[in-house]
Amino acid sequence: MFETLQDQPADKIMELMGIYAADPRTDKLDLGVGVYKDASGKTPVMRAVKAAEKRLLETQASKSYVGLLGDLSFVEAMAELILGPDRPRDRLCGSQAPGGTGAIRQIFELIRRANPDATVWMSDPTWPNHPAIQKYVGLKGRSYRYFDPVTCEVDFEGMKADLAGMVPGDVLLLHGCCHNPTGANLTLDQWREITALVLDKGALPMIDIAYQGFGDGLEEDAAGLRLMLAAVPEMLVAASCSKNFGLYRDRVGAVFALSRTPAEAARTKANIANLNRLSFSFPPDHGAKVVEIILTDPELRADWMAELSAMRENMLTLRTGLTDALRRATNSDRFDFIRNHRGMFSLIGATPAQVAALRAEHGVYMIGDSRINVAGLPANASTSSPPPSPRRWPDTGPI
Incomplete structure (x- = not known):
């Protein structure tokens, strides 16, 4: 019976997780998987x-x-x-x-x-x-x-x-x-x-x-x-x-x-x-x-809401930090939309070639459509130096 089955395309996010796990670089960055992460890179169980x-x-x-x-x-x-x-x-x-x-x-x-x-x-x-x-x-x-x-x-x-x-x-x-x-x-x-x-x-x-x-x-x-x-x-x-x-x-x-x-x-x-x-x-x-x-339960609900609020504020802080860092790196407001977006994700408008270059040259992992999970950013996103501007990458074209 099973010989009639056809191969199925791999789930892109699951595939990316496997590639990321196999990457030996210690400074790699996972912006692909859609889970919230705290400052230590963990997905915590809420209090x-x-x-x-x-x-x-x-x-x-x-x-x-x-x-x-x-x-x-x-x-x-x-x-x-x-x-x-x-x-x-x-x-x-x-x-x-x-x-x-x-x-x-x-x-x-x-x-x-x-x-x-x-x-x-x-x-x-x-x-x-x-x-x-x-x-x-x-x-x-x-x-x-x-x-x-x-x-x-x-x-x-x-x-x-x-x-x-x-x-x-x-x-x-x-x-x-x-x-x-x-x-x-x-x-x-x-x-x-x-x-x-x-x-x-x-x-x-x-x-x-x-x-x-x-x-x-x-x-x-x-x-x-x-x-x-x-x-x-x-x-x-x-x-x-x-x-x-x-x-x-x-x-x-x-x-x-x-x-x-x-x-x-x-x-x-x-x-x-x-x-x-x-x-x-x-x-x-x-x-x-x-x-x-x-x-x-009023007490548990209040604690949940407080922790959820802290998670939300953390993502907003990371958005602001990344926006500020990209302003410094590009000397433009091209990426200010990241500050205005809400939730875990932003689609940053990079081409597949640019996404591949980020992964190969800088260890920055994101979905092929250039969706990033801002919760995966390091806590020092506002002070660390981002990868070189995509505008300076050879043969990838402008964002």
Whole structure:
């Protein structure tokens, strides 16, 4: 049987991790892998997570199944965190999911079941797993302009022009905050314009929010999503706890669906439960229980928010430091966009040849599209000397 299988392309990030690990240079720099790192280069377990795990270890009395939708107390706590206290509860349903990827997969499966002819509109560029999963489940996909490679900011006019081609029943996939891979994000006024466009075209918005709290704050990062939630008849949300709780390997995520009526919400909920049963039956409970304990305990929640705030401020400091260092190295403001971006990532506009030169000549590792993880920068980014300006590299062309 297995002789019929075809080779599959290697995951670019996993491949880069292997190359980096094999590099013997001691001054190498990993800006590729999408995990938060502290000043020592480690991805720490957050204090509140450790405390919640200790409490869970001492009090958990059973490892029996929880339910097809997962821990509903976790789902409710996540809804409060992401969707806010003013959410239309009677038209909403939610489910735990095995990480952000699992949430995206279940939403695409739900879309296919509800409307197999739907077209999913995705930003250019977007997280590579978005189009990969869209294609795998058999949905149609289209891209819309999002990132201007010259300014390294949002191409909002191009975005609106492309999305004018949406038709009723199409799905518009948006990043809730901290756009991956670009780091360039919509303003609240731009969210308002896109909301009006969604309503005019009869499209269904789908929000992937994987970095809440990494941009400008928990409330600020959810503001665009909540604005749209209050205005549209239907919406889908995929959420991840990998980054803001540091629960990468525990696979903690959530799915939310807003329906037109309470009756439709009940049917949607039943369909999500059925899709879960056909995929993984019961989502993993440990990480979700940890999140629920943190979000419902005032002391643990305050400590989590304080540590999350420190992580966010650290990334903003690193952005400022890198921007200042590049200003000195290039004698220009060409890279000031790095300071303006939010989240872990920035797309810096380098060519594949320049990315390869950075790796070969300086031991600086990043994804081939020139996405950098600013959390991977050294703490002395503002005082250390950056690699030579790409403008001085031979045969690579200007950035």
